[in-house]
Amino acid sequence: MSSTIRVRFAPSPTGPLHIGGVRTALYNYLFARKMGGKFILRIEDTDQTRFVPGAEQYILDSLTWLGISPDEGVGAGGPHEPYRQSERKDLYMVYADQLIQEGKAYYAFDTSEELDAIRTLFESKGSAFQYNALTRVKLRNSLAMPPAAVQELLDSNVPYVIRLKVPAKGEVRFQDSVRDWVHVHTSSIDDKVLMKSDGMPTYHLANVVDDHIMEITHVIRGEEWLPSAPLHILLYQAFGWTAPQFAHLPLLLKPEGNGKLSKRDADLGGFPVFPMEWKDSQTGVISKGFKQEGYLPEATLNFLAFLGWNPGTEQELFSLAELVEAFSLERINKSGAKFDVNKAKWFNEQYLQLQAPEELAKHYLGNLPAEQGLAFVSLFLDRITFPQELKSLVDQFIEQPATYDEAVIQNKWNAEAEKGLRLIEQALPSVLNWQVDEIKHTIHTVLEGAGIKMGKVMQILRVALSGNGAGPDLMISMQLWGKTQVLERLTAALHVFPKNS
Numbered sequence: 001m002s003s004t005i006r007v008r009f010a011p012s013p014t015g016p017l018h019i020g021g022v023r024t025a026l027y028n029y030l031f032a033r034k035m036g037g038k039f040i041l042r043i044e045d046t047d048q049t050r051f052v053p054g055a056e057q058y059i060l061d062s063l064t065w066l067g068i069s070p071d072e073g074v075g076a077g078g079p080h081e082p083y084r085q086s087e088r089k090d091l092y093m094v095y096a097d098q099l100i101q102e103g104k105a106y107y108a109f110d111t112s113e114e115l116d117a118i119r120t121l122f123e124s125k126g127s128a129f130q131y132n133a134l135t136r137v138k139l140r141n142s143l144a145m146p147p148a149a150v151q152e153l154l155d156s157n158v159p160y161v162i163r164l165k166v167p168a169k170g171e172v173r174f175q176d177s178v179r180d181w182v183h184v185h186t187s188s189i190d191d192k193v194l195m196k197s198d199g200m201p202t203y204h205l206a207n208v209v210d211d212h213i214m215e216i217t218h219v220i221r222g223e224e225w226l227p228s229a230p231l232h233i234l235l236y237q238a239f240g241w242t243a244p245q246f247a248h249l250p251l252l253l254k255p256e257g258n259g260k261l262s263k264r265d266a267d268l269g270g271f272p273v274f275p276m277e278w279k280d281s282q283t284g285v286i287s288k289g290f291k292q293e294g295y296l297p298e299a300t301l302n303f304l305a306f307l308g309w310n311p312g313t314e315q316e317l318f319s320l321a322e323l324v325e326a327f328s329l330e331r332i333n334k335s336g337a338k339f340d341v342n343k344a345k346w347f348n349e350q351y352l353q354l355q356a357p358e359e360l361a362k363h364y365l366g367n368l369p370a371e372q373g374l375a376f377v378s379l380f381l382d383r384i385t386f387p388q389e390l391k392s393l394v395d396q397f398i399e400q401p402a403t404y405d406e407a408v409i410q411n412k413w414n415a416e417a418e419k420g421l422r423l424i425e426q427a428l429p430s431v432l433n434w435q436v437d438e439i440k441h442t443i444h445t446v447l448e449g450a451g452i453k454m455g456k457v458m459q460i461l462r463v464a465l466s467g468n469g470a471g472p473d474l475m476i477s478m479q480l481w482g483k484t485q486v487l488e489r490l491t492a493a494l495h496v497f498p499k500n501s
């Protein structure tokens, strides 16, 4: 076996990839890059009943959008093709057979009706049924039945499953990179099904066999798989293989911190929990995606990186390359990470500032002349969270105000302010070069001459011109509106504002 670090992201295509899954992919990617290893994408589609068309493509598209595509696997190819488990079906049977031959697994012929009946019986006695060392001797399987009877059932094609023969006594222990030592007694592990009656492997068998064959060195996955890890260790032992190093990532919690983040939280909170928009083909329901909401891929990655990991310094903004540099499994937190959408927005605002203004203008204000688009980008950039807000801000900016902020009028509109506005209205036509400096100079001069303080007039001037009490730089705004428009707006406001006695 080579010593190269090899990690895998192994989603099941059962629907849109949850943002927690994207975080798992990201941590795998970061670790692979950091260690000079390989990041593999394996599609775990052995559960035919949960297969959702389009889900695999969605996973690939999401990773592409974020720039964390796999080095090997579905969509990339590689030495262990195929990387889709449904296409590796025959392989798993060989390994299950091996365990049967070695007495480490067995055939079980119990029908689901029989098992249901036993479950009910146990429940009626106040206990829970487990298919394990205590019960298996009394059930319909190749451990409890004479070999000839077993052979007869097999020959007559009676459906069966293959179960792992979990040792009656013993302890399973492994050291997780995040959770440290995990100890479990084998009596708490039931004889899990490895092969189903439809000839398909279960997740457990396929996952372990593939991780071994694909030479996976580190299994980095969500905490929901921690309970399965002892069983996986038992499987590695049964095969005589070295288990990979495990790292179970903390859960993503609701914004309030109590319980696992769900799609319902997202719907209630109006924020996405999927990387990209997803349309349910059955119901037609569309779920929001980070991409369509206007999150930049860099911001999404940076936000996700911090959900369960921190660099141990004050630095928060990390490019993908910097994340690779700083990342380590040791700095992953044990406790759940609260999903805070305001933090996601904050990251987006930071990354928006770093975008090339020309690109933003071209993409979002492409209907305007380039120079004007650029001017609007610089006017509004620090006032937006998502780039598509530019368009509506500009539309609103261009529109003459239909209403005026009443509260500001109440507070700031008086004889002195009125005098100031009228003086400005008279002075502005003389501005020849309609640029910020000259506009500002003219307003200053005329107010100063009349002994009126700027502070008494500026906010009401803003209301007169834009309708709003707050907004982007007023002088730049005036330049962008143009002289005619500014004078029109001022005259209109002076007609509408109440008379001062």
Ligand code: GLU
Pocket: 009, 010, 011, 012, 044, 203, 207, 220, 221, 222, 225
């Ligand atoms: N197929 C599992 C999932 O959907 C993979 C779990 C693992 O990484 O072992 O999450």
